Amino acid sequence: MQGDRSVIAVLNEVLTSELTSINQYFLHARMYKNWGLEKLNHHSYKKSIKDMKQADELIERILFLEGLPNLQKLGKLYIGEETPEMLQCDMDFELEQIPLLKRAIALCEEKQDFVSRDLLESILAYEEDYVDWLETQQFQISALGLENYLQTQVEEDE
Numbered sequence: 001m002q003g004d005r006s007v008i009a010v011l012n013e014v015l016t017s018e019l020t021s022i023n024q025y026f027l028h029a030r031m032y033k034n035w036g037l038e039k040l041n042h043h044s045y046k047k048s049i050k051d052m053k054q055a056d057e058l059i060e061r062i063l064f065l066e067g068l069p070n071l072q073k074l075g076k077l078y079i080g081e082e083t084p085e086m087l088q089c090d091m092d093f094e095l096e097q098i099p100l101l102k103r104a105i106a107l108c109e110e111k112q113d114f115v116s117r118d119l120l121e122s123i124l125a126y127e128e129d130y131v132d133w134l135e136t137q138q139f140q141i142s143a144l145g146l147e148n149y150l151q152t153q154v155e156e157d158e
Contacts, residue, residue, distance in 0.1 A: 003065025004111045010104040011062050011116060012070045014123070017097050018055040020075035022048050024093060027079060028086050037083065037153040044090075047130060054123050061119055083150060084141055091134045094127055101127065 029044035059069040078093050080086030101124040108117035141149045 001064060001066065003067055004113060007108055007111050007113050007116055008062055008065050008067035010107050011058055013100060014104050014120065015055055015058045015062065015069055016073045016075055017100055018051050018058060019071065020077060021051040021093065022055065023074065024077045024079065025051060028090065037150065038155055039153040050126065057119055061116055084146065087134055087137050091131065094131045094134065098124065098127055
């Protein structure tokens with residue numbers, strides 16, 4: 001099925017964002033793991049895997065629309081050096097990604113590509129939930145203090 005060029009282009013923009021996200025969250029996960037912060041490691045690793053699955057869905061959609069997925073382009077990684085900075089870097093990334101997704105959804109709606117729109121809406125919902133989780137972590141750091149917060153992140157829930 002021949003897709004609209006502008007829809008394919010915006011899907012590639014979102015794909016670039018997802019591919020970048022995979023790398024950022026994976027690196028943060030491994031940094032948390034190295035520091036013994038198993039809960040944060042688990043959460044960031046799970047996020048990187050989810051982003052990989054979302055990228056896969058985008059690739060399949062672009063191919064279905066007879067476009068060429070661009071896997072060579074990556075955006076800027078925001079990598080922190082300590083936990084609060086890492087959480088803020090992740091928040092900064094999400095706050096850049098959400099407007100892109102909203103713009104892409106609006107374009108798909110305009111071009112009446114409702115399947116692509118639905119795919120992007122599901123990605124947006126997940127990203128907005130992740131922003132909520134990040135805000136919760138930042139609140140906990142401010143309420144508990146960094147040392148107490150980090151203690152809560154050492155052992156993974158069973």
